[in-house]
Amino acid sequence: MTEAVRLVIWDLDETFWKGTITEGGVQEDSHFGHIVEALAKRGIISSICSKNDFDRAREVLERMGVWQYFVFPSINWEPKGARIAHIVEQVQLRAPTILFIDDNPMNLEEAKFVVPGLQVADETIIPTMLDNPLFAGKDDPSMKRLADYRLLETKSEAQEAIGGDTHAFLRDSRIRVELEYDIEKHIDRVIELINRTNQLNFTKIRLPDDQEAARAEVRAMTEGYDCHTGLVRVRDRFGDYGYVGFFLQRKGAGYNTLQHFCFSCRTLGMSVETWIYRQLGRPELTVQGEVISDIFDESNPCDWISYYQEGQDDAQAEIAGEGGILLCGGCDLEAVAHYVQPVTRNFRLFANTIRHGGEIRRDHSTIVACSAAPLPQGVSDCLEQSGYTQDDLSLDYASGAYSLVVFSFWGDLYYRTYRQYGGDAVLTYTPSNLGYNDVLSFYEPDLRGRGVPDSGIAAFRYAKANLIHNGPSDEKLFLGNLRRILSAIPPTTQIVLLAATERQLEPAILQRHRTFNGWLEAAWREFDNVAVLPIETFIEDDAEQVTSTHFTRPVYQRLAARLKSYYREIERQAAQTTMTAETTETVAAE
Incomplete structure (x- = not known):
């Protein structure tokens, strides 16, 4: 074994448990369910490929209390090779990150032949798995990754049932x-895409923070004779997204590789990255870190995209209103921004960014609240030492420049917060895509191994020495932050808080989302200019929910349509109020 494992596919008889269902029965008190559960808490998923009767095997696994830890189980009497290939396709992972365990050597050889690169092992590996560094995974005590894969499983089943409504929408969008x-x-713009994209940045090779140094590096890396580079601009019938992607391809005799391949979340769910990858000839690409699009999925037709030709029926610009719109959130509102932007002359998107080799969660309530009033110097210093800048801490939602402000605080659902030792600062801190883990439990070599630059190491050293882990946002912290934010906004500004989904979630995640939504409802009751808008309102089918916080493109388009309609009503009422006031002044003057 040579690569870290992200999925284990288990045989059942004489492997996961002792005995066989059809010959003598199973020793139900002797199985490796505890290992499957432990792996799930490390973010490592388990599936099944067994020659058995499906209903009988499921009954046994349910009695053992472990059925819920498996996704995409394949239990029938067909040859295993093709079935394992289908599991690999369904989970959308690379074969070298998957391990198949079986007590039959012939099954192992068949699997290796049908799925090149697949890792295989017999049952003797099982007792050592939890101590093997290739099964270290990432700390995931709430088993969120398992929940996401169960959602993917549900989506896969739903897609087969509904027959591709999402694809019909994309085809109607006329994407160019x-x-x-x-x-x-x-x-x-190239520098911005390389350094600030994350969830659709497949290579994650960053440039220096110094702008001149970054420009010099871009010029140097694009000079080679074998270097093919391009910015990707996207339009559809709704409008122009601008330059949303960048690639740097090196191609010559015997090689075809991608050095940079990154896209903005503005086009999330449109499969632009997959289409471009195919247009480039499917070059060799080593994906770094987590991404939320599988460009290797050959079942994706991508037939709704074509090259732009001048003179085609471009989108017509909407008549822009006078009042401003501010969107503050993560990639959810980045995906919405393109649709909303044309309706106002004063539009601002305040979203997350990448800096010092890590993600800066500007959508978290602890950071957004910093803009409500001037910060004490000690708090400001702590935040800047942790990687934030004054631009992150000076969002102008209190300025009165906006008629509509939309907040998505979904970063508060999972990301950890930290309190300044001996000080008043509270913040979220997420270096090097460590996700929802307590970053203070990691050490400097862990970050250097992830390619964090010296500037990021300096911030991490400061955090280790000066921050205390505070856990995810609780009611007191979140509502305190939210009240500071909402109280600073003029009462004439209308505010929308985006509620999290409560659809198709595992129990622990569902409870967290319900609790979070309850906090939003409390704010709605307290502030007259606040409305709570559930994302579920715009989900028409389970297949449109990709993970607990990501959705297909039609969901974002419907959300944007609602926000535009709401904004138009705000503008209409403002115009009516102005007209009434002018009439009153005229009558008074007469």
Whole structure:
């Protein structure tokens, strides 16, 4: 075994348990369910490929209390090779990150032949798995990763049942792609895409924070004779997304690789990245870290995208209103921004960014609240030492410049918070895509191994020395932050709080989402200018919910349509109020 394991596919008889269902029965008190559960808490998923009767095997696993820990189980009498290939396709993982365990050597050889790169082992590996560094995974005590895969399983089943409604929507969107090869003309946008994208950045090779140094590095890396670079511009019938992607391809005799391949969340769910990857000839690509799109999924037709040709029926611009709109959130509102932006002359999107080799969660309530009033110097210093800048801490929602402000505080659902030792600062801190883990439990070599630059190491050292783990946001912290934010916004500004989904979730995650939504409802009752908008309102089918916080493109488009309608009503009422006031002044003057 050579690569960290992300999925284990288990045989059942004489492997997961002692005995066989059809010959003598199973010793139900002798099985490895505790290992499957422990792996799930490390973010490592388990599936099944067994030659057995499905209903009988499920009954045994349910009695053992472990059925819920398996996804995409394949239990029938067909040959295992093709079934394992289908599991690999369903989970959307690379074969070298998957381990198949079986007591039959012939089954192992068949699996290796049908699925090149698949790791295999016999049952003797099982007792040592939890001590093997290739099964270290990532701390996931709430088993969120398992929940996401169960959701993917449900989505896969639903997609087969509904017959591709999402694809019909995308085909109707008339998505057009244009490639811009003048990198020098748009060099700052290239830098921004490389350094600030994360969830659709497949390579995660960052540039220096110093702008001039970054420009020099871009120029140097695009000079090679074998270097093919381009910016990706996307349009559809709703409008122009601008330059949302960048690639740097090196291609010559015997090689075809991608050095950079990154996209903005503006086009999340449109499969632009998959289409571009195929247009480039499916070059070799080593995906770094977690991404939320599987460009290797050959079942994705991507037939709704074509190259842009000048003179096509471009989207018509909407008449822009006078009042401003502010969207503050994560990739959910980034996906919505394109649809909403044309309706106002004053639009701002305040979303997360990448800095010092890590994610800066600007959508978390602890950070958004910092803009409500001037910060004490000690708090400001702590935040800046932890990687934040004044731009992160000076969002102008209190300025009165906006008629509509939309907040998505979903970062508070899972990300940990930290309290300044001996000080008043409270913040979220997420270096190097460590996700929802307590980052203070890691050490400097862990971060250097993830490619964190010296500037990120400096921030991590400060955090280790000066921050105390505070856990995810609780009611007191979140509502305190929310009240500070909402109280600073003029009462004439209308505010929308985006509620989290309560659909198709595991019990622990469902409870967290319900609790979070309850906090939003408390704010709605307290502030007259606040409305709570559940994301579920815009989900028409389970297949449209990809994970607990990510959705297919139609969901974002429906949400945007509601926000635009709400904004238009705000504008209409404002105009009516102005007209009434002017009439009153005229009558008074007469």
